[in-house]
């Protein structure tokens with residue numbers, strides 16, 4: 001799914017998928033890992049992250065201590081200088097996030113300028129491989145508004161599960 005097509009999705013369409021994920025909290029097909037692997041493979045055949053980069057433009061990763069040490073070293077800065085320049089600490093969670101979006105490391109070509117040392121949160125995004133899948137339903141629900149790949153995956157899972165399973 002292209003970003004343009006994704007942007008045309010309505011609130012009502014997203015709500016239907018969010019409701020499906022909510023139901024998936026309670027009822028999970030026995031062969032969910034197989035189902036997920038099959039549908040996720042199709043999603044990535046249709047996804048071009050370099051023409052999207054919506055996650056880097058609209059969201060912020062969470063930077064772990066290891067991320068900050070690795071990236072600061074790569075940029076030949078101290079960790080404190082790195083934090084002062086680009087990050088803020090969220091109240092409550094204490095998480096370190098980007099001060100602003102789009103991410104300061106996103107290039108005009110939609111490529112990440114620190115790709116080799118990027119935060120683990122970025123490397124793992126959009127988390128489709130996390131197990132068990134349904135433990136991340138809240139994350140996927142949030143990402144229905146940001147990530148065309150997640151939208152496509154949840155839409156595919158909904159269609160398939162509603163067709164092939166009694167639930």
Ligand code: SF4
Nearest residue numbers: 049052053055147149
């Ligand atoms: S992971 Fe999702 S939001 Fe990020 S670039 Fe790929 S499709 Fe776009």
Ligand code: SF4
Nearest residue numbers: 056103105106112122
């Ligand atoms: S660090 Fe790189 S991959 Fe992560 S949000 Fe910034 S530009 Fe995107």
